[in-house]
Amino acid sequence: MSTPTSTHGLSPLRTVQVLGYGGAGSAAHVRSLAEGLVARGVRVTVCATPESEEAYDFTGAGARFVHVPPRMDPVSVATLRSACWDADLVHAHGLRAGLRASMALRGLRGPRGGRRVPLVITWHTSPHTEGARAGVVHLMERRVARAAAVVLGACSDLVDRARERGARDARLAPVAIPRPRSGGAPAEPEERDHLRHKERAELGATGRPLLLAVGRLGPGQGHDLLLDAAHAWCALDPQPLLVIAGEGVQRAALQRRIDLEELPVQLLGRRDDVPELLAAADLVVLPSRWEARSLIAQEALRAGVPLVATDTGGTRELVGRAAELVPYGDAAALARSVLALLADPDRRDALAEAGRIQAAGWPTENDTVTQVLSVYDELTQPQS
Structure with missing residues (x-):
């Protein structure tokens, strides 16, 4: 010591x-x-x-x-x-x-x-x-x-x-990644389910898949790419909802695209309840140009939420085989990975378990x- x-x-x-x-x-x-x-x-x-x-x-x-x-x-x-x-x-x-x-x-x-x-x-x-x-x-x-x-x-x-x-x-x-500094005891399964349904209802995701992205709305974060990919699931029934938590200089431009292209996307702004958003989400999407040890990637794997991320920087080193990785800039590949996971609950369960195991090995x-x-x-x- x-x-x-x-x-x-x-x-x-x-x-x-x-x-x-x-x-x-x-x-x-x-x-x-x-x-x-x-x-x-x-x-x-x-x-x-x-x-x-x-x-x-x-x-x-x-x-x-x-x-x-x-x-x-x-x-x-x-x-x-x-x-x-x-x-x-x-x-x-x-x-x-x-x-x-x-x-x-x-x-x-x-x-x-x-x-x-x-x-x-x-x-x-x-x-x-x-x-x-x-x-x-x-x-x-x-x-x-x-x-x-x-x-x-x-x-x-x-x-x-x-x-x-x-x-x-x-x-x-x-x-x-620091563990959440909450003082309460872990919620019971019934309470977690109640909170999950409540969060999804507030977001307008009752009865439909919920995709989550978290990050600054700025250059290099890949949100334009994510909106390109969102076109691939517009015709699905039920239609998945993508919510993006974060604030930044590109917010107005992204909102214009969402409105003009009628995309099933909500910009949530800055949020301090990311753990609750994670608990409500079916998938987390990380479209960045470059990441070292992304906080949201770590939080997703630790929480057992399947992750689709761009294969850049230190992301592969961080997640191993516990996430779906796609090339940066390839909106079609990103959309295919999201759609494949939405259609395969067994694969989502396997990734959730692999994520928890991967997270247990982090420092x-x-x-x-x-x-x-x-x-x-x-x-x-x-x-x-």
Whole structure:
């Protein structure tokens, strides 16, 4: 077991966790990581936006919270540097957070022997960029990868990417999905059935198949592809209903298509009841251009809901044979997989069981904290 208190008489390890705008995956990971580190005696400061603190309650996990605007201007970088002045180690989550942290730490010496404060960066995802912006992102990735003592990649694709960008040390570090933090006891089967029927009725899916997609309505998420595929089941009786939970810049354009093409699709907006939506769904569909360890894919497999997903990024590594995978950009293949599963309840049952088995083999939150703390120990050991 790693111990945060040095045998050389130094004070407990002090870490700073740096978030950008706090995407759901990275913010939930930082909340889980903070809680686990604090339980092991590590002092944790989280630098993020007030919105992230409100949503994820880092102080409730025992961490100190510092509001640091996720910008690159001198004032924001100086605020971050001030938060890091007595840190033994800084851990940034995401590309932009890593870049800001590297700027803030320039020339900063830590309390353990006056060494430079080590920077750990976790890459949770890969930004979708095209044209001139792709070149800028490439340069950012190179700078961040080379500034870090260790880059932790949420999937093998990201580890390879970090190495290609010049990382001195890049390691696979799958991020565990936090379990729901509900205080009540698990519902009895009769109650679960009642809640399922109630949710389906509220969505207008009584007596018809319910398909669920969850994710930001933005470029690279594949929602246009999903609407293309929806044409394939318009003529079915009963007609499946596709509901999409999430918000983003493409909402108005997607709604125009739904109305114009008379598609059986509802945009639900941002929802905080994804577990209830999962319990009501017959299938989950993930049409993204790229994913590392998709939260909704993990939640679907853990809940035993069959998943159809695009075979990109770390998805195959995550789900194994416990989901139907299709090429990104192939709406016909996506539609065929959905229709085949709707017509085959035995296959759906088999995928549900395979999903639960696959999920049982994923790292736990405790595993994740233990791995991260071992990296911290390695980087902060006193030099002989």
